[in-house]
Amino acid sequence: MIDSKQASDAMADIEDTVRRVRQSQIYQVSSLALLMWGVLAFVGNIAGWFWPRYGLYFWFAVYAVSAIGFIALSAYHRSKSRIRVFDGRYMLTFALIAAFGIFCCYFGHFTPRQQTVFWPIYIMLFYMMAGVWFGTAFLVIGATIIALTLIGYAYVPGISLLLWMAVVNGGGLIVGGLWMRRS
Secondary structure (H helix, E strand, O other): OOOHHHHHHHHHHHHHHHHHHHHHHHHHHHHHHHHHHHHHHHHHHHHHHHOHHHHHHHHHHHHHHHHHHHHHHHHHHHHHHOOOOOOHHHHHHHHHHHHHHHHHHHHHOOOHHHHHHHHHHHHHHHHHHHHHHHOHHHHHHHHHHHHHHHHHHHHOOOOHHHHHHHHHHHHHHHHHHHHHHHO
16 A cells, blocks of 8 residues: 555656656647748748749748648648647637738838748747747747847848848747757
8 A cells, every 4th residue: 555645746746747748749749830830931031032022922822831731730640649739720820810910010011121020029929828838948949039030130131131030930940840859
């Protein structure tokens, strides 16, 4: 027989193990999303730098590819674990986030330069909120990308900001995704 102290310690160990497994599963799925978005953000910024006149169209294409990517990621993960990780609620959430961002850009009369930094900062806010609930990696990734984005906005002149953002936003998400895969 075990006494109440041993039982309490055993339950605490079980709860800690469950928490770590859950965080590991969240990090595994999220890392794939971060890697996908890192590549897409890199490509979107580089394409905008090469062909600035078509930048908005490139970003519409990036968003379309990411939606298809999330559907593929969901199907892949479901086939492996029989758990649905992305469903209609996630797509609705992304649509609401995008709608509010578009609302802010439209009524805020942002310049293209301001929009270049607004979107990563805005999206990283949600990463940081996820970090409050799901693990500090999200907080670190979001805060780092926001800080580097603001440095670029203040010190990187002209269209070169797109190259900065390709490295900071795209590269930051890729590095963050690889980091989460190791955690």
